[in-house]
Amino acid sequence: MKNKISGNKDEFTSVHLHLELKDEFLTEYQRRMLKRYGESSTGEAICRDILIPSDMPLHNLHYAIQKLYGWQNSHLRRFLLPEEVYQKLTGGTVKGWANLVGTLFQPPSESEEDIFWDDDYEKGSANAWLKKKYVGPYFYGGELEHPKIAQKDVQQLMDEFKMIDVKEPFQDFMARAEQDGDREIKTLRQAPLIELTLEEMNSSFIIEGGTESLLERLEVSKVLADKDEELDEKRLFPVTKELIYNYDFGDNWTIIITKERDCGDLLKSGLVSHEEIDDANEIVLNEHRPVCIHKDGVSLLDDVGGLSGFADFLGSVYESDDKEERNELRAWAKSLGWSEKKTANKRIL
Structure with missing residues (x-):
């Protein structure tokens, strides 16, 4: 099923997004390396400013982000709301979340096959392939994010767990285990899944993809309000002033x-x-x-250990006394697409 999301240029405008990659646990050394060799003006973040078509979905923004930051689309990702926004929208309850499945959140059964419905790279230039993904017109070709299908999926989950053993929160179990040595998680009560809080559900069983991931068919500009815009509680969209992109759950x-x-x-x-x-x-x-209109910081690479690992990588590449180590690191990084070559902003995408 391939549904057209956007049409001709009269149907969209240009929208300015600011993207900021940070790690609040960077050491002083790592901040110094990012500033000295990573071309980060602050040593604390790698940033990009881009203009996008207003009809661009989150799904296609993902591919643009991959190109903007130098990654290879080789790991899982998700788009999330800030925790306080998520809790406010759902009320912290299973019922509140379930009501928004198919409208805002991905259904519980959304599989990698459905999320990666157009992840069809086989050979040739990865950059050229990525470009095709973030250039319009935009389509959604998956199945489960259609509202009726998503709601049917979440209803099946509720029907399957009409009664569930509600377990104690893990932190409570750990505190109790430390105190009295009891290594068995307690069952607090039985209740229908739909009546639980999200915390109770997450303590009792695992939904593999979680409940927080946003539908990728949603248009970025409809989800996001600008920083000066008042959010209207009487309508759902826009829902937030900040959107979180999380890539490679290990790094x-x-x-x-x-x-x-x-x-x-x-x-x-x-x-x-x-x-x-x-x-x-x-x-x-x-x-x-x-189009990228401004960048603050060099391109990154996959499997380097997040921003802190990348800062350590820069330190080793440029300051290690071991020439063999420096050459091996450069060769490894280049095999993952990393380049020290400077690229003009408007040519990044």
Whole structure:
């Protein structure tokens, strides 16, 4: 099933997104390496500013992010809301979450096969393949994210667990085990799944994909409000002023995405010119594709251990006394697509 999401250029506008990759646990040494060799102005983040077509879905933004940061689309990912927004929308209850499945959240059975419905790379240039994925017009070709199918899926889960053994929270079990040595998790009561809190459900059994992942067919600009926009509690969309992109759950790369009202701050600081903004807007509207207008920090690579690992990698590549180690690290990084070559902003995507 392939449903068209977007049409001609009269149906979309240009939207400014700011992407900030951070790790709050960086050491002083790692911050120094990111600033010295990673071209991070603060030593604390790797940032990108892009203009996207307003009809771009989260699914296609994922591919753009991969290209923007130099990754190879080789791990799982998800889009999430900030925890306080998630809790407010769901009320912290299974019923609150279930009501939003198919409208905002992925259904419990959404499989990798469905999420990666167009992940069809076989050979050739990975960059050229990625580009096809983030250039419009945009389609959704999966199955389970259609509202009726998603709601049917979550209803099947509720029907399967009409009564469930509600277990104590894991942290309570650990505290009790430390105190009295009891190694058995307690069953607190029996209740229908639909009547539980999300915490009670997560303590009692595991939904493999979790409950927090957003539908990737949703348009970015409809999910996100800009920083100065008031959220209207009487309507669902937009739902948040911050969107979280989480890639490679082992390395745990985490990007905070915000929507800017315009490019005023970049212009005021002299980081971009009016001509660059005009050119980027032309590309977005005429070629139906995103454009990077500013970057702060070099390209990254997969399997390096997150931002802290990347900072350590930079330190070894540029400051290690062991020439053989430096050469081996460079060769390994290049095999994963990493390059020290400078690329003009508008040519990144």
